[in-house]
Amino acid sequence: MTCRLPTPPHRLRPTSAGGPRRPSSFDAVVRSGGVERRAVARGRDIYAVTAPLAVEAVDRILTGRTRTAGVASAGAVFDAPGFLRALSPHITLDPRP
Template identity: 80%
Template structure:
């Protein structure tokens, strides 16, 4: 998970003065460069940046995404990856799947909890398989 440090020393976007670092590794491990993060944020927020163009019959853009999660506990490590085309096109099916599971009682806990605690994560990801590719 990439985290942005406190707001001390950042520019108008509130980003840290140093590199972006992983919160689960030694402080010396460099994940990204502050300038790249700032440039990406400016590009996304600029009114001059055009909206993505649909490239297929489903209205998805050509943009792709990859979410790569590594969990470490003691000497054990687990990794999960999800990827696909046009992450915004995945948002609605993801939200609908979550609401459907809540309304039909397919949850593992009640109250305020993370998605991983509420849902069976592998089953949830399988339900999204028409929209994303996963590697567990």
């Protein structure tokens, strides 16, 4: 899986509020056997994407909405479609073939 930002983090300049505020894009490509899936998630800035993601994950862990315990990938722990739907107010998801 690969993720990229449209602008490398070291090139982002802080705003007067103190942090970078640039649109962020996460491009994920997953390959399994001969099948490839790709999705792009976009948000208004990196913090507006990662903060709701972290809060949603912690909420699901604390309320027992997990599929496994211990060390595992997010895809193994959470219901991925439901997780992404919960983030829909904060990100735009663009599944691609």
